[in-house]
Amino acid sequence: MNDDLRELYQEVILDHSRHPRHFGALAGATHSGQGYNPLCGDRVAVYLAVDGGRIADIKFEGKGCAISQASASLMTDMLVGRTIAEAEKLMGGFLHLVKGEDAADLQGDDRERLNVMAGVSAFPMRVKCATLAWHTMKSALEGGAAAKTE
């Protein structure tokens, strides 16, 4: 098998896409966001319960390719329990990582867990699939308009 493909579709990714964590709606969400990629039809909705500046609970719903859904699932796993400031730092680091840029701001355990998404950087046409959920999260936290990647 092609090494780039093996890296992109590694088991962790396929597992997240088939068995997404924190999947579903969230009653009592304080923040929510809708993301849509009009080019391929990927959709993601994220729901957050923020309490005292901390993400107390998080859920997502979505439909799309393995990369977009795995990325959303992984994101919810990574962000729950964090402060908004920590979440924003992690989001910045993730975007650097999947674009193949210097992701020095991602350290230790975070870096290790997100590394499964690093293979996306070898597939420029797929980067937007990986970033959709994260952009949606950002706009949910900012209370802004629906996120779009295209």
Place this chain on the structure above:
Amino acid sequence: MMAQLKQVRPTVFEPPRADFEILSRAIYGKPLVYLDSAASAQKPRQVVDAMNAFAANDYANVHRGVHYLSAAATQAYEAARGTMQRFLNAAQADEIVFTKGGTEAINLVAYSWLAPRIRAGDEIVLTVMEHHSNIVPWHFLRERQGAVLCWVDVRDDGSLDADALDAAIGAKTKLVAVAHMSNVLGTVTPLKDIVARAHAKGVPVLADGCQGAVHATVDVRGLDVDFYALTGHKLYGPTGIGALYAKRAHLEAMRPFNGGGEMIREVTRDFVTYADPPARFEAGTPPIIESVGLAAALDYVSSFDRNAVKAHEAALYSHAREAVREFDWLRVIGDAAGKGAILSFESAGMHAHDVATVLDREGVAVRAGHHCAQPLMERYGVASTIRASFALYNTREEVDALIEGLHKARKILTR
């Protein structure tokens, strides 16, 4: 001298691979298998060479200077119009308007012909398998002028029921807008029949021929169609040029589209008068080099026995269609009789983009997405499909590479 008997032996069509330099390149170290010609076809050297030679030796602006090159360029540009006229069997060359592409051709009809003729409540009949370029211009008229879009469904196999379309044409219908061939399903519509029935009710018909003109001989006079839109780049020609065929009487009655140079007769401070068609609709410097390339492409396509090409493409499609029958995880969308060589499908448990990514790494280029046909995707309850489209240069071995790639995608994505 003895009269020679015409040979009746079946033509064996040999794909002219050598004409297409790009087909010999490698993608990720694998031979390119280009199955995305319905999005845009590759260009033969005959087209590339004609454009290069013209740009290098004969280029100037058209319809302007009196100098030698301007005259030569004008002659080439108008000769291309003549080539398109013969390609479509139009009665006159001045029934051909050059446009930026198929999209602009349809927008031209919407703006210059239909918009001044439509009132709130008037209807436009179209099918659910139209490309967005044959939907959105009509949505403009719905938004701006209160036109009503009347959608005609397709049968589950993707075929179009001419009776259903006929039934949708009523007293308020101002236009029927229909694809000659679907870019997703491959369905070829019974255009002649549709035109006859619409005309029986006094309603003109616009055909989107962007796919149809590639895969069959088009005879606009035989079809009696009012408007026929097509694009160059799917016909092995350059991007940036397409054409609208319209009956002369319609063109005469149409208001100008873009305003600017070339499309006027006289401009003063107080008034402006317009040139006759087709110049009226070709404001600004037109795609001159592209017109030379388009003419070369039409000559190229016409240099083959087009029935033999059609049979070749149909054989590739059948081979692919038969091969995917064994995949119980794959659903083909579009199985109409007599359809063109486009295979669209969705796969259970695998998203189109993931499959296309795996295929890409095998050198196999397919299209994954909604194919600018979202109402059709909705009709079949899918977000996106994978589409493999076959052209005159494709081979049976390339179909096998697609099938092999699908096996591989299954292995990687569902392990």
